[in-house]
Amino acid sequence: MKIIAATCAGISLLLLGGCLSARPVATNRPPVTEPEPGRARQPVWRGLHLLINGDADIVILQEQLPRLAAAGVNTLILEVGYNFVFSSHPELNAATGVTAARAHRLAAAARQAGIRLIPELDCLGHQSWSKKTMALLAKHPEFDETPGFFPDNAGIYCRSWCPQHPGVNAVVFDLIDELAQAFEADAFHVGMDEVFLIASDHCPRCRGGDPARLFARAVNDLHGHIVGQRHLEMLMWGDRLLDAAALNGGEWEYAKNGTAGAVDLIPKDIVICDWHYEKQAAYPSVPLLLGKGFRVWPSGWQPLENAQAFSAYCRRQQNAHVVGFLSTVWGKTTMDRIADWPPVAEVLAAWK
Numbered sequence: 001m002k003i004i005a006a007t008c009a010g011i012s013l014l015l016l017g018g019c020l021s022a023r024p025v026a027t028n029r030p031p032v033t034e035p036e037p038g039r040a041r042q043p044v045w046r047g048l049h050l051l052i053n054g055d056a057d058i059v060i061l062q063e064q065l066p067r068l069a070a071a072g073v074n075t076l077i078l079e080v081g082y083n084f085v086f087s088s089h090p091e092l093n094a095a096t097g098v099t100a101a102r103a104h105r106l107a108a109a110a111r112q113a114g115i116r117l118i119p120e121l122d123c124l125g126h127q128s129w130s131k132k133t134m135a136l137l138a139k140h141p142e143f144d145e146t147p148g149f150f151p152d153n154a155g156i157y158c159r160s161w162c163p164q165h166p167g168v169n170a171v172v173f174d175l176i177d178e179l180a181q182a183f184e185a186d187a188f189h190v191g192m193d194e195v196f197l198i199a200s201d202h203c204p205r206c207r208g209g210d211p212a213r214l215f216a217r218a219v220n221d222l223h224g225h226i227v228g229q230r231h232l233e234m235l236m237w238g239d240r241l242l243d244a245a246a247l248n249g250g251e252w253e254y255a256k257n258g259t260a261g262a263v264d265l266i267p268k269d270i271v272i273c274d275w276h277y278e279k280q281a282a283y284p285s286v287p288l289l290l291g292k293g294f295r296v297w298p299s300g301w302q303p304l305e306n307a308q309a310f311s312a313y314c315r316r317q318q319n320a321h322v323v324g325f326l327s328t329v330w331g332k333t334t335m336d337r338i339a340d341w342p343p344v345a346e347v348l349a350a351w352k
């Protein structure tokens with residue numbers, strides 16, 4: 001998880017500290033991305049990823065919109081997940097979740113501030129955190145990839161849903177539709193990061209299956225609905241598409257569980273949020289994903305110099321399919337101070 005990566009980032013800082021800081025930042029990068037066929041030119045995506053727990057967060061965020069816009073932010077990824085009051089599946093509702101009315105008010109204010117809202121629901125993986133099982137599998141344990149196994153989530157990182165359960169997509173698509181409509185979004189982020197439980201021996205449908213094909217099936221099902229049916233753009237995290245052995249990386253930001261082959265089995269109009277939080281001399285996943293035909297949204301975190309190193313590397317690619325930069329927060333500052341947080345304010349300023 002992103003949080004655990006903080007430990008690795010600290011180690012990396014000791015090993016690689018200063019190796020990139022003196023390099024110049026390219027200044028001749030095209031100011032806009034190349035338009036996709038039939039799609040208008042879009043500005044550089046200067047993004048911020050935020051965890052949203054309920055209406056209280058939305059209220060504070062709405063107050064911050066003018067300051068965020070002044071800092072250069074023009075896109076917000078709102079990881080709402082199940083922290084929403086769903087009308088389609090009230091059994092999943094969070095008591096203090098985001099209401100559709102509040103989401104619409106935020107959408108109006110964001111439009112006025114020139115900020116695009118993209119809601120996120122973690123799909124497939126991240127269906128639990130520590131001992132807490134998230135709403136979908138808590139209320140629909142039949143969708144679980146490992147039903148009845150790992151009580152209290154002991155011995156696993158996070159639960160997954162089964163990509164081959166015949167009932168799961170209908171529910172998930174309803175949730176996606178509600179979130180997209182409430183935030184008046186033209187794009188949706190499906191998460192898909194750090195999926196470790198896939199093709200489990202505990203799943204009667206997936207046992208013995210190819211993790212890459214099963215992962216791609218989940219992506220393609222989501223794409224069929226989000227892009228095919230709803231005509232939204234689709235975004236996802238990139239770690240499961242990256243082969244740890246080929247790229248010489250760890251199991252968090254790269255895959256060691258056989259999913260990486262999915263990179264050749266999914267549509268290329270998905271925007272890949274390629275996250276790296278350690279400071280590295282190079283980030284080979286960026287040219288790899290660009291070479292596959294994807295648009296790439298590099299995603300950094302903290303400390304500032306790590307985010308700046310990744311940002312500078314991506315700018316040096318001088319590739320119009322690098323759509324911008326996404327700053328993640330993961331709880332390291334509070335919502336009311338977000339516009340001033342250096343990994344946001346200073347890194348995104350380079351992309352203006």
Ligand SMILES: [Zn+2]
Binds near residue numbers: 145161165200203205
């Ligand atoms: Zn399964």
